[in-house]
Amino acid sequence: MNTPRPAWYFGWNIVAAATFVTLLSSGLRLGFGPFFLPLTQDLGFSRSALAAIVAVGMLVYGLAMPVAGHLVARIGTRGVLLLGCATVFVASAWTVVARGWWPFMLSFGVLLSVGLSFTSTVALTPIISRWFTRQRGMALFFLSTGAMAGMAVMTPVLAHAIAAVGWRTTLMGFAAVLVLTTVPLALWVMRENAPAETDQGSATKAASNAATAPSATLREALTTAPFWQVALGLFACGYSMNLLGAHGVPMLMDHGFDATTSAHGVGLIGLVAIGGTLLLGRLADRTPRRNLLAVIYGVRGLGFFALVMVGVEWELYTAAAIGGIVWAGSIALSSAILADVYGVRLVGLLYGLCFLAHQIGGAISSWLGGWGYETYGTHWISFGSAGAILLLAAAVSLQLPVRQPLVAAPAR
DSSP states (O other): OOOOOOOOOTHHHHHHHHHHHHHHHHHHHHTOHHHHHHHHHHHOOOHHHHHHHHHHHHHHHHHHHHHHHHHHHHHHHHHHHHHHHHHHHHHHHHHHHOOSHHHHIIIIIIIHHHHHHHTSHHHHHHHHHHHOSTTHHHHHHHHHHHHHHHHHHHHHHHHHHHHHHOHHHHHHHHHHHHHHHHHHHHHHTOOOOOOTTGGGOGGGHHHHHHHHSOOOOHHHHHTBHHHHHHHHHHHHHHHHHHHHHHHHHHHHHHTTOOHHHHHHHHHHHHHHHHHHHHHHHHHHTTSOHHHHHHHHHHHHHHHHHHHHHOOSHHHHHHHHHHHHHTTSOHHHHHHHHHHHHHOSTTHHHHHHHHHHHHHHHHHHHHHHHHHHHHHHSOSHHHHHHHHHHHHHHHHHHTTSOOSSOOOSSBOO
16 A cells, blocks of 8 residues: 655745745845945945944844844734835835935935845744744754855845946845745745644644743743853854955955955855755754854854965865855754744744844944954954854853753853
8 A cells, every 4th residue: 555645845835935035135135245345436435434334234134133023923924024025125215316324324224224134034934933843953944045045146146237237226126126026925925824733743743732832931031041142152143244245355355356256255155055054954953953053153263264364266265165064054053942942932032132143243343344454454353353253152052952941040
């Protein structure tokens, strides 16, 4: 007697749609590097002035994350994505006509950052966490693949588009593509109500319900060590990722690489990370997540030291390829650990709060990358500090619990 093949689990459709939305949203945020020099030349901003706007944008992006997480719980993923699309389009239209530092800061730095936060992983992590229990790590890693694919695809695409049609047309084109693709996915794919047994099947329904039941209140979570350990790790993640996104291409150009090679070098990190995600995603559900998180932060830290030291193309591409293997995963693992420890009911809000630390780190490094180079003529201040902070995050990650719920141990 032939055993019937199991039906396709609809949760994977949600993962695919969420990954594509993240590719676009994170692609602009992490692929900002090609915009940097054209903006300074066209608008007459100094590097420090533009870096300050980028830093404000990173901070606003982080501050909007808990808001997005709260709104997801109130109006659902679909509503937040639609609101985000509308905000991105309006912000982009304002940005291309803005003149002067303040209008550009309010349009590009503030409003666009809010829109991108509403179409980011914080709006998508809760729905995926509800649809997956047994393969939650893998599903969230696929979501992270979107961010890495965004860096790999959007960085060179944006660089070529800016060279061909200018930064204004490129930005409006991006906004149009985001709206035309995300709105249908939000309306037809995002389903809030997951089956009670999630991806485990009815045979393990009771175990699934126990695994996904809320295990902590917000106040309890904020007084326990794992929340702050995850937040510190995401601070290091944001510090490094946004530094590379904003200053990676300019840094490499300052070291003698042309614009195309610099963009391809940064893009290679995201390209390799796509393949690395498949391996890391499988390990995330089979090995202690804290150990894997520590490896990711540690290797990434060493990679930042290497990027400042490369001098020829093969060294750049080698460093990018090695770093790309572990570039993805810290956000996916962090959100999975939060769901493991505190339950899925709070994961959106807690992830949003932790991601605020991510963006505070990004705001600091985005400003420091411009100020440090203009003041001291070296990128070692920003990129060297990123490497050191990542190594610290690796040590802290080893103190996280191993998947068992932990809500009673206070932070020390």
